[in-house]
Amino acid sequence: MRPPLLNPLFAPVTSLAGVGPKQDKLLRYLLGRDETPRLVDLLLHLPSSVIDRRARPKVRDAVPGTVVTLEITVDRHRPPPPRNSRAPYLVYASDDTGDVVLTFFRAKPGYVEKLLPVGAKRYVSGTLQMYDGMAQIVHPDRVVDEAAFAKLSGIDPVYPLTEGLALGALRRAIAQALQKLPDLPEWISPEVIRRCHFPPIEDALTRVHVPIELTDVLPDSPFWSRLAFDELLAGQLALALVRAQLRRPAGNRHTGDGHLRKKIIDALPYALTTSQQKAVAAIAEDLRQPVRMLRLLQGDVGSGKTVVALLAAAAVVEAGKQAALMAPTEILARQHIKTIAPLAERAGLRVAILTGREKGKERREILARLEAGEIDFLVGTHALIQDDVAFKALALAVVDEQHRFGVRERLALTEKGEAVDVLVLSATPIPRTLVLTYFGDMDISELREKPAGRQPIDTRAVPDTRLDEVIEAVGRALSAGKRVYWICPLVEESETVNLTDAEARFKSLQQRFGGQVGLVHGKMRGADKDRVMAQFAAGEIGLLVATTVVEVGVDVPAATIMVIENAERFGLAQLHQLRGRIGRGSEASTCLLLYREPLSEMSKARLKVIRETTDGFRIAEEDLRLRGEGDVLGVRQSGLPGYRIARSDVHAQLITQARDEALRIMKENPKLAGPRGEALRCLLYLFERDEALPLMGAG
Incomplete structure (x- = not known):
């Protein structure tokens, strides 16, 4: 409450x-x-x-182009002529040093007369300009009398609008x-x-x-910093409450004898990397412990997280339990099932997929099999946490791309079983400070190596003035039977405008290359997207024009070339994720970053980093240094995702302090009792972190 x-x-x-x-x-x-x-x-x-309105010069001394506050007397009005509504309404005013004109366009009749009565003394504030040798202020920001002026601080806040x-x-x-x-x-x-x-x-x-x-x-002022700390403390306290709940002693544990895992490893076309082996061992150890697992598995694009998740699932299935994997998008869920299904089949593991697309009879059959224990491993989207989804014995929840899910979804899935273990996957390596911010004190496994046989990617930055040359090169690649991605930006603020970017580029490339070109974007129906992706994977089309919907989970090993248009408009992590769609097969790959000049310093720095390295961990650290967390986690363009006030560049040291404070509260007052507990409940509600509160009554 x-x-x-x-x-x-x-x-x-x-x-x-x-x-x-x-x-x-x-x-x-x-x-x-x-x-x-x-x-x-x-x-x-x-x-x-x-806006600083404290400058109060005389009219004669006012500097054109600056914001000034003038004390004036209103001399006369000149309304626009009756038949010319476009002409401005002019008010002539003065002080003892000179005259100023106050100009209003499309002013409502009666409004200006009331605001500036002739003969009255008023304080007006706005940007002063010279027009025909006369000082003027167009649409003053402030017009007040003496009593109101006495109450103004002279400093006006300006808000994002x-x-x-x-x-x-x-x-x-x-x-x-x-x-x-x-x-x-x-x-x-x-x-x-x-x-x-x-x-x-x-x-x-x-x-x-x-x-x-x-x-x-300013964000570093004590006032803003106080609010940032409040917000961070609310986040850390919510994580600590969830963690305390997930860390409670768990009864019977979920690890089997290894026979299914051995079958899966034998069915793999390659050996597990060293870091995959370490992660699998750490997970098996977690599953044996008397407390529930809470582990973050992070690795770069293509480092083999899905296989580790499958082996974790196999461990609980060996013990007669079920596992589930929840992904943020349908494309990603289907990508996982594509990797998992053939391996699971060889090991005799029964898998199924559940997304918004499975409806009616098909959905009812899946749910019936799940409840009867005839499905061992269910992969899906948010569809997994709907009320009517019931497992016979869920023991492991794997949550992919965690930062796109809130605490609420994480808990909703674990509540579908007894003492469920949690494994979180992140395809974007996350710097340590951010891991603390978003995941609390999770155990971490990192997949550092790329699987064997991956080819290096040659990344080049090219100004868009050379677009014709790039199109020529793409034509030669298509003639040689190569497959090419062409990415157009989709900026959140005006999706409708930027969709035409992808569509316009598709049309122009289609005129050139005919039926070899396909288009995929986020506004298309799932089935249509899948159809085009399947055509591209099968080689029926050679050039795929797409927005960032292909950023995660699209696996076409035959694709070896990627063109990213307006590359300067993407964040580092996003460029890295997009580039990860190529270089997945045995052929060498090329990524062309088309940029529009002139480049800002930030864009230059980003393009330099992406050209120099393919190490996602280094890229994540550089991204954090360059622009704050927003893009490291691929959620928002700047600032901390899920945080409105805290800024990584300014409040980094407050993150650790908020975490320490949250841990101390959990030690001293885990039930948030008494006056301080009541105050902390207020904090959690104010910053919308109250979803963790019902847990204190649970279990």
């Missing part, structure tokens, strides 16, 4: 004056919510910069939300507050939204 104290902050934004259905829709988009945002969402939407939402409207909504802030209890321990010089939470929120100094809104 949410502490009643927080109810005012969980009221919908539409309860504020001036926030109607139109603003609700815009705020949902801005704040990334499916339903109407709440006041707490507004308060945690922090400014990106400030979305098209159609005015800055003034957002500021007014946030100001109202601040008024509703209840008296919150302190959840940070006194020694951490002392050590980090943190202000109380109310002061932190107020000073970030109503800055007194220009530095108040």
